[in-house]
Amino acid sequence: MAERTLTITVQPDWKGALRMASKMAQAPVYKGETLNFENPELFLGRLTARRWTLVRLLMGAEEVPVRELARRAGRDVKRVHEDVLVLAELGLVER
Template sequence: MTNTVTIGVASRAEINARFTRAMTTGERATPFIGFVDERALWRTLTPLRWDILKLMTGAGPLPLREIARRVARDVRGVHTDVHSLLAAGLVERDEAGFRFPYDAVHVDFILTAA
């Protein structure tokens, strides 16, 4: 079974409702990382950070220098991007390095007329 995370736009109320549903039904909720709006999502998930997530997907823990080597970027820039992903809750850190604990990513949000 693939360990998939959904990344999307959701209000605090929607996130709370997901949690409450999972707690009351006993179902295991699909992992979800929510942003308040699409601007926050795209501000956090820049193309260079997507490259990092792509290489980390299913890869296990990676040291920062290895991430930089694999994306062919300088360590300083990758450090900044990885720490932004860490702050957003997308990446985890342990003694072995940085980890994106999912095998697949689904991005979900709806664009509606203004």
């Protein structure tokens, strides 16, 4: 699996962030991906400690089924599934 890099930015100027992300996407060498939030509340308000734990468990891993992720986290499958949906909405995981 190729290593990927995600840069999270907080910039009220979303158009500027979009321009910067566009430049990175057009670069001849992969420079990672950028995810911008207009303010910290939009990002941090939805990123709980348990959700961050799921992100950490997924970092560097191949595809992990929700049931296996729940087992690794020692949590209920239904709650992990709900958290994965939020993380996907935030752009931190892919389904």
